[in-house]
Amino acid sequence: MSDPRKWVTMGDVARAAGVGKITVSRALRTPAKVSPDTLAKVHKAVDALGYVRDETAGALSSQRSRVVGALVSTLDRPVFATTIRGLEEGLSAGGLQLLLGSTRYAPDKEARMVSTLLGRRPDALVLTSTDHTPQTRRLLENAGLPVIELWELPDDPIFAAVGFSNRAAGRDMTRHLIGSGRKHPVFLRVANANDTRADLREAGYRGALEGFEPRILSLPPDDALSGPDFGAQGLAQALARWPDTDAVICVSDALAVGAWCEAMRRGLDVPGLLAITGFGDIDVAGDAGLALTTIRIDGEAIGREAARLTLAATAGEPLADRIIDLGYTLVRRATG
Amino acid sequence: MSDPRKWVTMGDVARAAGVGKITVSRALRTPAKVSPDTLAKVHKAVDALGYVRDETAGALSSQRSRVVGALVSTLDRPVFATTIRGLEEGLSAGGLQLLLGSTRYAPDKEARMVSTLLGRRPDALVLTSTDHTPQTRRLLENAGLPVIELWELPDDPIFAAVGFSNRAAGRDMTRHLIGSGRKHPVFLRVANANDTRADLREAGYRGALEGFEPRILSLPPDDALSGPDFGAQGLAQALARWPDTDAVICVSDALAVGAWCEAMRRGLDVPGLLAITGFGDIDVAGDAGLALTTIRIDGEAIGREAARLTLAATAGEPLADRIIDLGYTLVRRATG
DNA sequence: GAAAAGTATGGTATCGATACCACGCAAGCG
DNA sequence: CGCTTGCGTGGTATCGATACCATACTTTTC
Numbered sequence: 031m032s033d034p035r036k037w038v039t040m041g042d043v044a045r046a047a048g049v050g051k052i053t054v055s056r057a058l059r060t061p062a063k064v065s066p067d068t069l070a071k072v073h074k075a076v077d078a079l080g081y082v083r084d085e086t087a088g089a090l091s092s093q094r095s096r097v098v099g100a101l102v103s104t105l106d107r108p109v110f111a112t113t114i115r116g117l118e119e120g121l122s123a124g125g126l127q128l129l130l131g132s133t134r135y136a137p138d139k140e141a142r143m144v145s146t147l148l149g150r151r152p153d154a155l156v157l158t159s160t161d162h163t164p165q166t167r168r169l170l171e172n173a174g175l176p177v178i179e180l181w182e183l184p185d186d187p188i189f190a191a192v193g194f195s196n197r198a199a200g201r202d203m204t205r206h207l208i209g210s211g212r213k214h215p216v217f218l219r220v221a222n223a224n225d226t227r228a229d230l231r232e233a234g235y236r237g238a239l240e241g242f243e244p245r246i247l248s249l250p251p252d253d254a255l256s257g258p259d260f261g262a263q264g265l266a267q268a269l270a271r272w273p274d275t276d277a278v279i280c281v282s283d284a285l286a287v288g289a290w291c292e293a294m295r296r297g298l299d300v301p302g303l304l305a306i307t308g309f310g311d312i313d314v315a316g317d318a319g320l321a322l323t324t325i326r327i328d329g330e331a332i333g334r335e336a337a338r339l340t341l342a343a344t345a346g347e348p349l350a351d352r353i354i355d356l357g358y359t360l361v362r363r364a365t366g
Numbered sequence: 367m368s369d370p371r372k373w374v375t376m377g378d379v380a381r382a383a384g385v386g387k388i389t390v391s392r393a394l395r396t397p398a399k400v401s402p403d404t405l406a407k408v409h410k411a412v413d414a415l416g417y418v419r420d421e422t423a424g425a426l427s428s429q430r431s432r433v434v435g436a437l438v439s440t441l442d443r444p445v446f447a448t449t450i451r452g453l454e455e456g457l458s459a460g461g462l463q464l465l466l467g468s469t470r471y472a473p474d475k476e477a478r479m480v481s482t483l484l485g486r487r488p489d490a491l492v493l494t495s496t497d498h499t500p501q502t503r504r505l506l507e508n509a510g511l512p513v514i515e516l517w518e519l520p521d522d523p524i525f526a527a528v529g530f531s532n533r534a535a536g537r538d539m540t541r542h543l544i545g546s547g548r549k550h551p552v553f554l555r556v557a558n559a560n561d562t563r564a565d566l567r568e569a570g571y572r573g574a575l576e577g578f579e580p581r582i583l584s585l586p587p588d589d590a591l592s593g594p595d596f597g598a599q600g601l602a603q604a605l606a607r608w609p610d611t612d613a614v615i616c617v618s619d620a621l622a623v624g625a626w627c628e629a630m631r632r633g634l635d636v637p638g639l640l641a642i643t644g645f646g647d648i649d650v651a652g653d654a655g656l657a658l659t660t661i662r663i664d665g666e667a668i669g670r671e672a673a674r675l676t677l678a679a680t681a682g683e684p685l686a687d688r689i690i691d692l693g694y695t696l697v698r699r700a701t702g
Numbered sequence: 703g704a705a706a707a708g709t710a711t712g713g714t715a716t717c718g719a720t721a722c723c724a725c726g727c728a729a730g731c732g
Numbered sequence: 733c734g735c736t737t738g739c740g741t742g743g744t745a746t747c748g749a750t751a752c753c754a755t756a757c758t759t760t761t762c
Contacts, residue, residue, distance in 0.1 A: 036510065039718060050742045055720060065740060080508065085485040086425045087718035090747050095422060104451070111447045118468050127482065130466045132454050146463065149421040172416065174372065375748060386712045391750060401710060423748035426717045
């Protein structure tokens with residue numbers, strides 16, 4: 031570290047280049063408006079002095095921060111990480127920077143974080159959630175900036191939403207199983223409050239049954255248990271209750287892995303006697319030899335699309351669609 | 367969206383509360399310096415107007431942005447994601463915000479991103495890498511701010527470094543295998559250029575052999591192959607070359623998974639005839655039934671420690687240690 | 703009881719860039 | 733040739749907060 035706080039300013043560059051500082055500003059921000067030889071002089075001075083523009087000051091005077099705030103519930107889940115990656119790449123290609131916050135699924139923390147992010151006067155906000163407290167929603171609506179919600183597709187987004195339909199995914203998986211001859215599919219989930227995604231997948235399952243008996247097993251939440259634990263326990267309960275079960279539609283891959291392990295322990299033939307399907311396409315599948323039939327979501331595509339929307343909105347382009355459904359892929363592998 | 371750009375300013379709050387705006391600033395930033403009843407008046411006005419302070423302006427005048435720039439090579443790898451999580455949580459608890467950029471392992475992009483981040487005049491920079499171009503290194507040294515490098519432990523950090531010793535990890539794993547009776551351990555890696563981490567693990571392996579013959583299999587890089595592919599191929603080559611091989615120390619878990627699958631295909635007894643170890647403790651292990659012996663790195667702890675250092679440094683506290691070694695855990699499971 | 707120290711508050715300059723307006727100069731037009 | 737038009741450039745005000753200094757008033761100290 032050299033001595034702190036001694037940044038070269040635009041004025042220094044201007045003096046070195048023998049031009050006015052506004053010309054330096056233009057040379058760097060809108061080179062087309064500056065003649066080629068002044069441009070060269072400015073760049074030479076910039077390189078010589080090692081100048082790095084202070085975007086903070088620029089943001090204040092131009093009222094455009096070139097920063098986008100993003101709020102994720104957690105980075106633990108790989109899909110969110112890939113979403114952030116797609117977002118970051120798209121934004122940085124468009125000259126925007128990413129300010130990241132996380133909520134850890136706590137609504138009150140979300141409200142605080144939104145406020146904190148707004149303090150930076152971002153050009154847009156990206157939220158990987160659509161569940162907001164009324165207070166947060168009001169804050170967002172009054173902020174007067176593009177707000178892009180990810181993953182869920184609400185009926186009435188604040189500004190725009192990018193994601194896929196959990197209901198359709200649940201429906202399609204159920205139809206796939208029925209279409210391949212299953213007669214008694216069970217829907218297996220954990221009964222977490224406010225888990226809208228699971229609710230929607232369940233609704234999709236119900237809607238696709240077409241006369242078959244709905245069999246929904248909703249396990250009580252328990253912080254001591256992991257996803258696979260629930261899956262194992264869930265399969266055991268399902269078989270106890272409905273011995274003729276021939277398919278288990280798990281609300282997540284983690285549950286499906288646990289159910290599969292339990293099936294192996296019991297020596298059940300998968301997929302002959304029992305089909306097991308998951309949701310999310312986490313990586314266990316390819317790497318460790320468990321080829322799970324599941325629904326794959328392209329998190330990176332969602333991030334990239336969010337970046338595209340953000341760039342368009344900050345460029346003042348009109349919004350073509352408020353709701354963008356990127357869909358999903360039913361990946362049929364060995365378990366059903 | 368209401369009409370854009372109409373933020374309430376500190377002056378508005380001051381007028382509503384009947385005080386000077388500097389008092390509002392103090393009430394929000396250093397409440398202890400304001401009398402209780404003015405404090406109450408200010409807070410009332412803030413709530414009534416829905417005021418959110420403009421940190422951009424604050425940063426400009428105070429020369430402290432309360433932002434920390436972080437540069438990661440990729441968010442794909444879960445360890446990095448947990449590091450960022452630890453960092454974000456630590457920073458936000460200390461009132462700092464996280465500006466995120468990624469390099470995708472491209473040195474030239476790193477230089478550009480560092481420059482871009484410096485444009486926000488962050489109070490500190492966190493880099494999940496220690497390999498910098500000379501140009502980047504100069505930029506960082508001249509920036510006059512705390513730079514914290516993660517994962518590697520360089521001999522001469524720019525400011526401070528948090529991580530663990532790859533060499534010691536390679537050494538300990540080798541000793542563990544020799545100590546449990548293995549006579550012919552092979553070190554399996556991919557010969558990527560500039561992969562300092564792999565080099566150091568290999569050096570640790572060499573140093574721990576104590577008379578045993580060094581057997582290093584370094585596969586040529588190939589973009590078409592995944593980690594497990596390399597692992598499978600590597601085990602095959604190792605056995606062809608040294609039929610008495612009784613242990614394979616893989617440079618990463620991905621390789622180890624591939625090697626394990628190949629061993630299963632050949633019907634080899636693991637760990638009876640052959641031990642297989644990995645590095646990194648990715649999640650395959652617990653979830654999918656493959657209990658891999660490996661080295662576990664606590665990414666979140668590294669992130670938290672980086673946050674702690676950052677907060678201390680921005681608070682002006684002197685630096686106790688330039689190099690912080692958080693170590694690793696040798697996790698002994700079923701494969702060796 | 704007067705001087706010294708401390709507390710609460712406000713005024714003004716300032717951080718570093720950009721917006722807006724104005725100006726000089728060259729080319730295009732009748 | 734005088735006028736308009738457009739380009740390149742510079743001066744000055746401004747964005748919204750905080751630093752620094754000053755002021756009015758209260759409390760402590762010998």
